[in-house]
Amino acid sequence: MATIGDVARVAGVSRSTASYALSGKRAISAAVRRRVEDAVRELGYTPNAGARALATSQTMVIGLLAQFLEDEFAPAMLQYMLGVSDTARELGYDILLSTEADGRNALRRMTDSRMVDGIVLLNVAEHDDRLPILRAAPQPGALVGLPADCTGVDVFDLDFEDAGRLMVDHLHRLGHRELVLVSQPEHVVERGGAYVWRLQNAAIEAARVRGISLHATFASSSQPDVARELGALLDAHPQATGLLVNNEAAAAALPTVLHARGLTAPADLSVVGRYSDEFARTFSLPYSSIESAPDRLGRMAVRELVRRIEGQAGPDEPHVVRFVSPELVDRGSTAAPREG
């Protein structure tokens, strides 16, 4: 494989001149630049990434920590990954991916060995055990998901509180007075999936303020349990006219569950989910939903991370915590409740 030394020799210049001609970091005569460029083409030269990283302390690689936990719905995670990956590429960065369940090892390895210039953490828990490691690392970090302590990192998340309110308000406005909210599994909450109770608490509070009743429940994130649980839930609350679903697996299972019971949305039941439009299309979900904007969140996280990496963020510009406002995508699954 050709090195910059080969290029320099073929072009008849010094290695430093060849390097500068390629980086454009100092003035080079047109003639020399031509010769260097020709040599590059002739030799098919590409800089050695490791050597460059060693010399510049920049790898042009971003570490992406995605965890595929047993009790989580994998397809939902993929969209965040793609948002991160696509944006990184646009900005000239490659992605070093870890899918290890124990993210701490991967994080330590990537940061300590200087394989990456920055880190994106996905699926951040309230007291995420990766955060202390990330804060101690020399590289900047961006999170998708809101932890209890945001110091030292940039944080991006859907405004789940607003989402909870929006869901309740929407159905309240249509005349619903009894709702059921299905959240992620309870152990997701216990593990620190803060978004679950952020949405749930806001929904409960909104219902209280509006004077309507809301049954807040959890459901599995795996099949076929979730389908069974949804059925039991509908049995348990026959008076409920609206269903709020903050659980992708439950949303994916719902068409089958409703069909099996001979129910139609919105004629028999109004339904509002919380998932992305991409997700809705993949799973053919006909329910209106709060857009969770995984691609946008991934994009925002990478943009800010790269700003920090490249020092455009200013030496001690404070870290940001930025929420995406939930938007209700209307797919026609809500209506005024049927006359009791």
Added chain:
Amino acid sequence: MATIGDVARVAGVSRSTASYALSGKRAISAAVRRRVEDAVRELGYTPNAGARALATSQTMVIGLLAQFLEDEFAPAMLQYMLGVSDTARELGYDILLSTEADGRNALRRMTDSRMVDGIVLLNVAEHDDRLPILRAAPQPGALVGLPADCTGVDVFDLDFEDAGRLMVDHLHRLGHRELVLVSQPEHVVERGGAYVWRLQNAAIEAARVRGISLHATFASSSQPDVARELGALLDAHPQATGLLVNNEAAAAALPTVLHARGLTAPADLSVVGRYSDEFARTFSLPYSSIESAPDRLGRMAVRELVRRIEGQAGPDEPHVVRFVSPELVDRGSTAAPREG
């Protein structure tokens, strides 16, 4: 960040001795080894990956090229990625991920700049335009998916021909005489998705040999088109008693389609899919299916790739083309056809 020089100084030895003490590549007195190990702990030393890569020409990174094409069903791809990623980690390698639609750029970048020790190509087309680049690269490559020309790479795939035969034979044995096969979209075939026609041709031939009729068709891989098309298909072939589905999106849409038409499998229609057990669980699909074994294929590809990278494969050991035999996972969706 501490360097090996720091470690050497603290341990009171030379840098080479520190290095050897850590790598174990030459005999070191117990006392010196202790001192070096203590220094490492004290300083929190981790080798710089770029420097090591430069010195050894080994990055301990594997490039993973996954393409998320418009007309393909993303969740199915994820499982191959996880198989590759998990196995790589077990063997001590990290994953550099590319999701670029134009994989050639990513491939060239990774290989030319020596960011990776080897490459795994996912979703390989019959005349995959990444292959010439991969063959010309100094790093070894492993494919998941069978191209027309396998020279210079290790290839792993499901035996789709066997899968097609197995589907037909299974239903034939139960007494079915008219079947419909739903494949991936036709433009997947045109783009070179060889597995589509490998399964289809084998199914057609098996049907011919058995003297039963098989209607081979294509369907979209996106919603809601695929649901509509499935409906039209069932309308067009009212005599068919068995449905073979080689299209993940169609399989995912099928429960809704059948429910809507008041059909039940296997009472009204026997159904056999071709997807992984993981996929079946994620999408709550109740159909018997040919296991597509994405995790196993990803694992096999990485194992062989690492063997080559590490030179255990022998200098000119021939490349392998290995097929996973399809197995039918019975989920109770097939039975003897209802009396005409």
Added chain:
DNA sequence: CTGAAAGCGCTTACAG
């Protein structure tokens, strides 16, 4: 069993 030195392939002050 250990050390001094060269080299991997870059970039970037320093000098002219």
Added chain:
DNA sequence: CTGAAAGCGCTTACAG
């Protein structure tokens, strides 16, 4: 506008 040299942090022959 260009070149010679140092240095990034490792590993590994070479020498003892």
